[in-house]
Amino acid sequence: MGSALETLCGQAVGAGKLNMLGVYMQRSWVLLSITACVLCFLYIFAGPFLTLIGQDPEISRAAGKFAIWMIPQLFAYAFNFPVAKFLQTQSKVIVIAAISGVAMALHPLLSWLLIMKVDWGLVGAAVVLNGSWWFIVVAQLAYVLSGRCGAAWKGFSWQAFANLWSFFRLSLASAVMLCLETWYFMALLLFAGYLKNAKIYLGAFSVWGTSPKNSTIFSGGCCDHFHYDRTFSGLCVDGHTECVSFSVFQRPRRVAIGAGWQAFVAYVNIGCYYLFGIPLGLLLGYKFHRGIKGIWQGMISGTVLQTIVILVMIYKTNWNREASRAGDRVQTWGGQKVGNDKENTEEET
Numbered sequence: 001m002g003s004a005l006e007t008l009c010g011q012a013v014g015a016g017k018l019n020m021l022g023v024y025m026q027r028s029w030v031l032l033s034i035t036a037c038v039l040c041f042l043y044i045f046a047g048p049f050l051t052l053i054g055q056d057p058e059i060s061r062a063a064g065k066f067a068i069w070m071i072p073q074l075f076a077y078a079f080n081f082p083v084a085k086f087l088q089t090q091s092k093v094i095v096i097a098a099i100s101g102v103a104m105a106l107h108p109l110l111s112w113l114l115i116m117k118v119d120w121g122l123v124g125a126a127v128v129l130n131g132s133w134w135f136i137v138v139a140q141l142a143y144v145l146s147g148r149c150g151a152a153w154k155g156f157s158w159q160a161f162a163n164l165w166s167f168f169r170l171s172l173a174s175a176v177m178l179c180l181e182t183w184y185f186m187a188l189l190l191f192a193g194y195l196k197n198a199k200i201y202l203g204a205f206s207v208w209g210t211s212p213k214n215s216t217i218f219s220g221g222c223c224d225h226f227h228y229d230r231t232f233s234g235l236c237v238d239g240h241t242e243c244v245s246f247s248v249f250q251r252p253r254r255v256a257i258g259a260g261w262q263a264f265v266a267y268v269n270i271g272c273y274y275l276f277g278i279p280l281g282l283l284l285g286y287k288f289h290r291g292i293k294g295i296w297q298g299m300i301s302g303t304v305l306q307t308i309v310i311l312v313m314i315y316k317t318n319w320n321r322e323a324s325r326a327g328d329r330v331q332t333w334g335g336q337k338v339g340n341d342k343e344n345t346e347e348e349t
Helices: 004-014 019-044 046-052 057-069 071-089 093-117 121-145 164-193 198-208 220-225 230-249 251-259 262-287 291-316 319-333 341-348
Strands: none
Touching: 004 019, 004 071, 004 164, 004 251, 004 319, 019 046, 019 057, 019 071, 019 164, 046 057, 057 071, 057 121, 071 093, 071 121, 093 121, 164 262, 164 291, 251 262, 251 291, 262 291
């Protein structure tokens, strides 16, 4: 839902309405905090749900326990993502990098201390993750409140509660778009859980990553540690290459987000991912006995198809008209009427 800020903040800067950046960020805080409260129930009952759908009992119990301890991070995301987009729009990337660098330097040490020395295991991992993310949130907020963002931050405003419904609709479209992508690749984890050697496959994913948001990729030296298992080693090598390919395919999607095409991309994702990619992956994985590699290759094919569709859309777009619409949207959401009410309603839609 927070990715709606990528659209709105970029367009606000383009329209010269820097004061709206702080308002948009606060609106996003309101909506994301409410959403985080709702999502808490999914975290609490994650373990029983995984068991219910037939996942490995040991994995389900561990995942459920970890999810409960990760609830504080959920609220950290609700604040961090809007602040990060607020700063990125102003090209204050160095601030984000410096704060993240400090967190990154402390994170391995604290992880080793709580997981290995104190022997807290998964609980220790969750505590460190929560601490790292909340450190980033507090540090970024401190920078914003210090007054170094100029016209972009004019303090807390009641405007944060205005036009929440329109803001919610765009945020929801953003959420649907990204969730369809995230669930698409998380489905790979579920499919892996039904295969033989499920623990090996899930371990491989933790090395080369399946999340489109994080695209976490480690070098082959993780793999060297597990060379005693040829299946795991092979997955590491193949997964590294395909994850790099996937990160390249995501570039056109950023253009779509900036233009506010979230709803359109959501429909594209349904077709390319769920009607093409997953069926192809299951066909390759189970019918043709290619296992997890076949499932992954089929799903990557869905990503390629999505990229092609978006590229065609970008090529056919009248960008002068899109720029005009963006300016009208910023003025409307900033409280300045543009045209008649009917036109504004159509524009928001």
